[in-house]
Amino acid sequence: MTTKLRLFAPVLAISLLAASCGGSKKVVTAERNDIKGNWTLNAITYDGLAQGQKVKITLLDEGSEACLTGSTWKFPNNGNGSYTINSSAAGCLVGERTIVWSTRQENGNTVFQYKKVSGGEKAKNVADGYRFKVITADDNMMQLQSEVSFEGKPLYINYSFTKL
Numbered sequence: 001m002t003t004k005l006r007l008f009a010p011v012l013a014i015s016l017l018a019a020s021c022g023g024s025k026k027v028v029t030a031e032r033n034d035i036k037g038n039w040t041l042n043a044i045t046y047d048g049l050a051q052g053q054k055v056k057i058t059l060l061d062e063g064s065e066a067c068l069t070g071s072t073w074k075f076p077n078n079g080n081g082s083y084t085i086n087s088s089a090a091g092c093l094v095g096e097r098t099i100v101w102s103t104r105q106e107n108g109n110t111v112f113q114y115k116k117v118s119g120g121e122k123a124k125n126v127a128d129g130y131r132f133k134v135i136t137a138d139d140n141m142m143q144l145q146s147e148v149s150f151e152g153k154p155l156y157i158n159y160s161f162t163k164l
Contacts, residue, residue, distance in 0.1 A: 030110040030137035032077070032103050038164040039073045039142060041083075047156040055150065059157065060130060061116075067092035073161065075101055081114070103134070110134040112144055132159065139163065 044065040049055060059068055066089035073083040084096045100123035101114040115129035132144035135158070142161040147154050 030103070030134045030142075034137035034139075035101075035103060035112060035134070035142065036075045036077050039075070039161040040164055041068055041071045041073060041159060041161050043158075043160040044068060045158045045160070047158065048150065048154055055155070057148075057150075062093070063091045064089070066090075068159075072164070110137075 044059065046055060056064065059065065062068055062085060067085055067087050070086050071083055072086065073081070075081045079100055079102055081099045081101050082096050083099065085092055085094050088094055098117050098119075099114040100117055101112065104111050104113070110133075111131055112134050113129055113131045115123050115126045117123055117126055130146070132146050135143040135145050137143075140163050142163070144159045144161070146157045146159075148157065149155070
């Protein structure tokens with residue numbers, strides 16, 4: 001090995017290591033298996049609000065964060081799932097909702113989506129549903145994010161789950 005090559009090899013290795021540890025955001029491509037199972041929705045947070053700004057919105061047609069926090073979600077592999085609202089806070093309707101869920105890849109990101117279905121109703125006949133970008137999903141936790149427009153700017157709603 002020549003002297004120049006011997007000096008260059010460690011510099012190249014250090015450069016590659018530094019590049020691999022850089023601050024670039026990792027694209028999350030969660031698999032269906034990362035999402036299936038039973039989950040508890042622990043927290044709902046917002047990105048895109050000014051410091052100290054509060055927002056009062058109805059989430060997932062259920063009510064405020066108080067209604068959804070502590071809800072339990074079941075995502076079996078067959079795509080026929082449910083979630084249960086456990087909170088008896090004002091404006092919350094306690095009970096189980098039946099859903100059909102799936103994942104898909106869009107622009108390098110995993111998207112989780114579901115539709116509420118009532119007794120005997122087929123998902124293909126339900127026009128409305130919910131879509132979330134999967135921020136992270138593993139054996140213990142999952143974070144989903146939806147984007148809405150608030151005062152003409154994007155507001156990101158983060159749903160943080162832990163696996164039961």
